[in-house]
Amino acid sequence: xxxxGEFTRRDGAIHRRFTRSERKMIANLAGGLAETLDQAGELxxxxxxxxxxxxxxxxxxxxxxSAEFASATRERLAGGKAxxxxxxxxxxxxxxxxxxRLDDDEAVVWLKALGDLRLALAERVGFESLQASxxxxxxxxxxxxxxxxxxxxxxxxxxxx
Amino acid sequence: xxxxxxxxxxxxxxxxWTLLVWDDPVNLMTxxxxxxxxxxxxxxxxxxxxxxxxxxxxxxxxxxxSREEVERHLEAMHGYGLQATMxxxx
Numbered sequence: 001x002x003x004x005g006e007f008t009r010r011d012g013a014i015h016r017r018f019t020r021s022e023r024k025m026i027a028n029l030a031g032g033l034a035e036t037l038d039q040a041g042e043l044x045x046x047x048x049x050x051x052x053x054x055x056x057x058x059x060x061x062x063x064x065x066s067a068e069f070a071s072a073t074r075e076r077l078a079g080g081k082a083x084x085x086x087x088x089x090x091x092x093x094x095x096x097x098x099x100x101r102l103d104d105d106e107a108v109v110w111l112k113a114l115g116d117l118r119l120a121l122a123e124r125v126g127f128e129s130l131q132a133s134x135x136x137x138x139x140x141x142x143x144x145x146x147x148x149x150x151x152x153x154x155x156x157x158x159x160x161x
Numbered sequence: 162x163x164x165x166x167x168x169x170x171x172x173x174x175x176x177x178w179t180l181l182v183w184d185d186p187v188n189l190m191t192x193x194x195x196x197x198x199x200x201x202x203x204x205x206x207x208x209x210x211x212x213x214x215x216x217x218x219x220x221x222x223x224x225x226x227s228r229e230e231v232e233r234h235l236e237a238m239h240g241y242g243l244q245a246t247m248x249x250x251x
Contacts, residue, residue, distance in 0.1 A: 058235055059247050065228075069247075073236045080240055108199070115192065115242040122187045145189070152191045 007107075007147075007154035014107045014154045018098040025140060026092060029117050030085040036120070037085070040078035053123045054081060054116060084113035107155050114148040176250045178231035180224040183244040184215050196241045197223070201234075225250070 007016045018026075036050055043051060055077055058069035087109050091100055102110060121141050122130060130141045182193075190212055197208035201224065214221040223245075224234050231247045238245035 053244075054239075054242065056239060056244060056246070058232075059249075061248060065247070065249075069232055069235065072232070073239075077236060077239055111192070111195075112241055115188065119187050119242050127186050149189055149191060152189065152195050155195065156191075 006150040009154045009157045012103075014102045014104070014151070016100055016150075018092060018095065018100060020098065023092045023095075023098055026117075027089045029121070029140075030088045030113065033117060033120050034082040034085040034089075037078045037082035041075060050120045050123045051078075053119050054078075081113075081116055084109050085116065088113045104155060104158075107151060111148065111151050111155065114144055114151065118144050118148065177225050178228045178247050178249050179222045180231050180234045180238070181220050181246050181248065182211075182215050182223050182238060183220045183246065184218075185244040188243060190216060193243065196238070196243060200237055200241070 005016070007014050009015075033050075036048065037054070039048075040051055040055060055070075055074055057066050059065040087106075091102075091106070091110075092098070095101075118141065121137065121144070125137050125141070130138045193212045193215065194205070194208045197203050197211055198205055201208075203211070211221045211223055224231065228247075228249075235245055235247050
């Protein structure tokens with residue numbers, strides 16, 4: 001997989017060019033995650049480890065408070081995460097020649113969505129397996145980790161910071 | 162006509178709730194610090210201190226307050242993908 005450089009901040013925005021294979025890979029992962037999150041209304045978190053990690057139990061010692069929190073927030077949280085995952089795909093599809101340009105608010109949406117992809121991957125494959133392996137999933141996980149770290153740095157790289 | 166007023170001796174204001182953030186192997190240290198500065202508005206030194214506490218001690222109490230306040234923070238933390246829970250003090 002050909003990998004291009006880091007996110008960089010210039011002209012008040014954050015930029016990075018994505019190769020075709022990078023775009024395709026993110027689109028596949030993010031599309032799958034959005035579909036999983038779409039089922040959050042019907043599935044109990046305990047039925048899917050990814051949902052349990054992304055929509056965790058609020059108060060493990062307090063089932064009533066946890067249930068009340070879930071009924072008040074679960075749909076909104078799952079919807080927000082699914083929307084973030086689909087935003088990644090839409091931004092990449094709309095990027096001319098793979099060149100993405102994000103303002104700070106958009107970059108935070110990306111940051112969260114990239115984090116959710118990493119959490120989902122680590123939950124599906126197992127974090128230990130990802131660390132121990134050099135297989136394709138481990139390579140993708142490592143790349144997403146690097147990419148998210150690069151986006152944090154670009155966000156922190158503000159003239160007023 | 163006088164009403165008899167019974168005082169409930171057991172009545173007390175609810176104990177405050179605490180927001181805990183737990184260590185997890187996936188979230189980057191720089192990302193956790195970013196969340197603490199940008200969401201809570203903590204100064205960088207405080208955000209880094211709390212992040213390191215999460216990392217080395219396994220968890221940190223990041224906020225406390227009424228149940229409503231802590232639930233709002235908890236929803237935000239789950240939005241950021243942090244492994245966060247709430248518990249009632251005491």
